[in-house]
Amino acid sequence: MSEISYSKILTISIPTFNRGILVRELLENITGQVSKHKLENKIEVQITNNASSDNTEPIIQSYSSKHNYIFYTKNETNIGLGPNVLKCMFLANGKYCLLLGDDDRLKPDSLPQLIAFLEENPDTGLLIDTANNKKDKVNKPTQLNLVQMLERYYYFMGNAGVFVVLSSYIKENYENRNFKGISFSWPQTQFMIMSSYKHPEKKIQLDNFNLVGESEHTNITLYNSYYLWKVAYYELVVDIENIRQGVSNEVVRAAKKYFSNHAIQNFYNILQCGVFIDDAETKVKTRKHILSHLTHFSFKEKILLNIIVMVLWLPDSLSKKFSNLFIYLTRGSKGLEKKNNFVKHEKKKMELIKSKKETIIRDFSYEGAAD
Numbered sequence: 001m002s003e004i005s006y007s008k009i010l011t012i013s014i015p016t017f018n019r020g021i022l023v024r025e026l027l028e029n030i031t032g033q034v035s036k037h038k039l040e041n042k043i044e045v046q047i048t049n050n051a052s053s054d055n056t057e058p059i060i061q062s063y064s065s066k067h068n069y070i071f072y073t074k075n076e077t078n079i080g081l082g083p084n085v086l087k088c089m090f091l092a093n094g095k096y097c098l099l100l101g102d103d104d105r106l107k108p109d110s111l112p113q114l115i116a117f118l119e120e121n122p123d124t125g126l127l128i129d130t131a132n133n134k135k136d137k138v139n140k141p142t143q144l145n146l147v148q149m150l151e152r153y154y155y156f157m158g159n160a161g162v163f164v165v166l167s168s169y170i171k172e173n174y175e176n177r178n179f180k181g182i183s184f185s186w187p188q189t190q191f192m193i194m195s196s197y198k199h200p201e202k203k204i205q206l207d208n209f210n211l212v213g214e215s216e217h218t219n220i221t222l223y224n225s226y227y228l229w230k231v232a233y234y235e236l237v238v239d240i241e242n243i244r245q246g247v248s249n250e251v252v253r254a255a256k257k258y259f260s261n262h263a264i265q266n267f268y269n270i271l272q273c274g275v276f277i278d279d280a281e282t283k284v285k286t287r288k289h290i291l292s293h294l295t296h297f298s299f300k301e302k303i304l305l306n307i308i309v310m311v312l313w314l315p316d317s318l319s320k321k322f323s324n325l326f327i328y329l330t331r332g333s334k335g336l337e338k339k340n341n342f343v344k345h346e347k348k349k350m351e352l353i354k355s356k357k358e359t360i361i362r363d364f365s366y367e368g369a370a371d
Contacts (some may be wrong), residue, residue, distance in 0.1 A: 003278065004167075004168055004171070006045045006094055006095040006167070007044075007093050007094075008041070008042055008043055008069075008091060008093055008095070008116060008257045009042045009043070009094055009095055009115055009118055009119060010043050010044075010094045010095070010096050010097075010098060010111075010114070010118065010164075011043075011044050011045070011046055011089075011091075011092035011093060011094030011096070011097045011098070011167060011349070012043065012044070012045045012046070012098050012100055012248070013046050013048075013085075013088040013089045013091070013097055013098070013099050013100070014024075014026065014045065014046070014048075014088065014094075014099075014100050014101075014102060015047075015048050015050065015081075015084040015085045015087075015088040015101075016047060016048070016049055016050065016052065016056060016102040017050040017051070017052050017053075017056075017084070017097075018052045018053060018054045018056060018167045018265060019056065019102045019103070020052070020054045020055040020056040020059045021053075022102040022103050023047070023056055023059055023060060023102050024184075024262075024272055025105070026100065026103075027045070027059075027060070029105050029106055029128070030045060030106060030111075031063065031067055031070075033106060033108070033109065033111045033112075034054030034067075034111070037108075037109070037111065037112045038070075039111060039112070039115065040067075040069050042075060042115055042180070043069060043111065043115070043250065044067060044070070044092075044093055044094055045070045045071065045073060045148065045152070046065075046071050046072070046073070046075045046088055046089075046091045046092060046093075047060050047064075047070070047072050047073070047088070047352055048071070048074075048075065048076050048087050049073070049074040049075065049145040050075050050079060050081075050083050050084045051075050051076060051079075051135075051282070052079045053078050060072045061241035070182070071091070073087070073088075073091060075216050076196055076268045079182065080184060081185065081188075082183060082184045082185055082186070082187045082208070085099065085186050085187065085188055086170065086174055086188065086191075086233065087110070088312060089167070089174075089188060089283055090170055090171060090174045092167040092170070092171075093167075094167060095118070095166065095167060096118055096124075096127075096164050096165065096166060097164065097165055097166075097170060098114070098163075098164045098211075099160045099163070099188065100159075100160055100161055100212070101160040101161065102130070104159075104160055104161045104212050105213050106211060106212060106213070106218045107210055107211060107212065107213045108278075109326045110210065111214075111324065113209060114164065114211060115328075116209070117209075118164070121203070121205065123201070123202060123203050123337075124164075124202065124203050124205050124207070125165070125166050125169065125195070125196055125199055125202025125203060125204060125218065126149075126163065126164075126165050126166070126192055126196055126202070126203075126204045127155075127163065127164040127165070127204075127205045127206075127207070128149070128153055128157055128162060128163055128168075128204070128205070129162055129163070129164075129206075129207065129208045129209040129210070129211050129212075130153075130206055130207070130208055131158075131164070131208045131209060131210070131211070132149045132210075132212070133156055136152050136153065136156075136158065136210060138206045138207065139208065140207075141206070141207045142206040142207070143202075143203055143204065143205055143206070144206060145202050145253060146193070146196045146197055146200075146204060146254075147251060147254040147274035147338045148254075149204050149206075150193070150251065150255045150257075150258060151198075151254045151255075151257050151258055151261075152258070153206075153258075154189075154236065154240075154254075154258035154259070155232065155236060155259070155262070155327060157189060157192065157257065158186050158188050158189030158192070158298045161211060161212035162212075163188075163192070164193050164203065165188075165228070166195070166210075168195075168197035168204040169191055169192055169196070169199075170188070171194065172195060173190075173194060173311075174191070174193040178312045182242070183235060183236050183239045183242070183244060184238075184322050186214075186235060186236055186239055187235070189239065190240075190243050192241070192362075193243065193247060193251065193255075193313055194243055194247060195248045196365055197246065197248070197251055198246075204351070208301040212353050219328075222255075222346070222349050223273055223346055224273050224274075224277060224282050225271070225273040225274035225282060225283070225286040225291065225308075225312070226268045226282055226285050226286045227273075227280075228269050228270050228273055229289065229290060229308075230289060232266075232269075233259065233266050233270070233348045234296070236259070236324065237256060237259055237296050238277065238293075238295065238296060239271050240252050240255035240256060241296065246359070251259070253322060256298070259297075259301070260297075260298045260300060260301060263298075263300055263301045263343075264269060264304070264306050265270060266304075267304040267305075267307070267308065267329075270286070270308055271308055271312075271323060271347075272323075272339055272342065272343075273309060274308065274311070274312045275312070275316075275319045275320055276320065276323070276339070276343045277343060277346050277347070278312075283313075285313060285343070286308075286348070287309045287312050287313060290305050290308060290309050291309055324336065324339075327339055337343060345370065351368065
């Protein structure tokens with residue numbers, strides 16, 4: 001990997017679309033920390049506006065005109081979620097890149113801690129913040145190899161606000177311009193895996209940085225079974241298969257093992273939406289897609305996925321009774337309460353969308369995503 005000269009230690013990359021109000025809050029959040037800790041010479045912000053039609057552009061320009069470390073790019077047309085994420089990270093002038101969604105918020109005084117770590121550990125290739133990972137949080141700085149990391153954090157690693165990566169990892173893959181098999185939803189994950197494999201001399205580090213606080217994501221994204229199945233499960237399994245030629249079989253097996261180990265949780269999540277939230281059309285869409293793509297999964301996963309298909313085929317009255325009983329038997333009354341609260345929250349969001357009032361809540365867009 002050829003050395004690149006960078007003007008900053010860290011780039012905060014923010015891809016956005018029609019979320020002016022959220023972008024303003026995030027930029028206020030970032031600029032406050034940068035000013036407080038005098039980090040102007042160490043941090044830059046790159047924002048790519050994916051052809052927004054709201055007030056996103058003037059809001060960003062009002063901040064970029066006052067802060068010379070904020071850079072703004074506007075796409076003339078909407079190029080899709082994944083391509084906009086990659087473009088925003090590719091533009092980084094910092095040695096490292098932190099991807100933030102416009103709905104993320106940095107915790108107070110988190111940036112100085114991150115900058116100090118990156119300066120003290122210049123051989124870091126990928127850094128994962130496990131603070132918000134309830135099941136696999138580390139209590140002290142930890143170093144893993146790529147296989148170990150994928151077995152424990154494959155889904156987790158590509159989420160905005162969770163990872164910090166060498167900008168050169170993005171650039172060397174992006175400049176390749178070979179996008180065959182590159183994910184619509186998780187291209188950053190694929191790029192990080194390919195470059196981590198290619199550069200074993202660079203360390204994969206884990207720590208409990210607590211960089212990002214409560215996100216607005218759950219309040220502004222409308223969930224359904226198709227989203228949870230296709231984007232949060234199926235695509236990531238296919239994505240690791242699609243970069244097989246650039247990594248070892250052991251790496252592919254490690255990533256797929258992650259989902260096999262988490263199959264029960266995915267089963268719950270997909271069924272919860274499918275039974276209690278989805279309309280008939282979405283249930284059919286989810287069932288058909290699952291049945292068409294079972295070959296990618298382990299025997300245990302195939303059993304669970306076929307159960308999902310069967311339950312989503314049942315009439316609502318039966319599927320709800322069956323699911324409530326199953327949740328009660330496996331997770332008790334607290335499981336039922338948690339499910340009921342989730343369903344109530346999602347239905348409120350659905351009502352807002354149906355009311356046609358102006359809202360930043362939206363369903364996930366599948367345009368350009370893999371079939």
